[in-house]
Amino acid sequence: EPEVTQTPSHQVTQMGQEVILRCVPISNHLYFYWYRQILGQKVEFLVSFYNNEISEKSEIFDDQFSVERPDGSNFTLKIRSTKLEDSAMYFCASSKGQGAINQPQHFGDGTRLSIL
């Protein structure tokens, strides 16, 4: 069964550095998402992406964050200047459809980001 793949599985970065988290969604999926989960807390929505633009973003997704689909397969999340509170598990998800048309979102295994 096709799956969403995320790399790296664990990223350690110095505070203030830029970090790029990579995701390869399922090939025939059109909608892409990033979520994060701070340790011991619930999963929080960051951003959704469709047709090469952001569909929706949460208040967490400030100017330090950006997303990109640089080619036909990758979907990246960039954090420009990392802060200690960015330490979390970041999940990428993709789906064929959206909302009421709905197809379930398939999640990658996550990237654990540790900011030192």
Place this chain on the structure above:
Amino acid sequence: AQTVTQSQPEMSVQEAETVTLSCTYDTSESDYYLFWYKQPPSRQMILVIRQEAYKQQNATENRFSVNFQKAAKSFSLKISDSQLGDAAMYFCAYQDSWGKLQFGAGTQVVVTP
């Protein structure tokens, strides 16, 4: 704004027994989807079951079933014949027409032999 509430931080169940996890949500939408995701210690997010709000029939998936009460905005998960592999954090999630998922705080399921 929609909210998802899971009031049980932890539930314990013996192997082969049944456990029910509760979830309530708040929305003004009429068209939406509800999900239960399982997160084992590896922290993967695994889809367990989903329910379309327009369907009255409760979804079932092998040993997992839901009790969806739309008027009460309640969506509980029943795990029957619990197995050691069911031990995990379970998240209830609401999906709106824009597609984003909103998760509850989670319920840790502990399965004892």
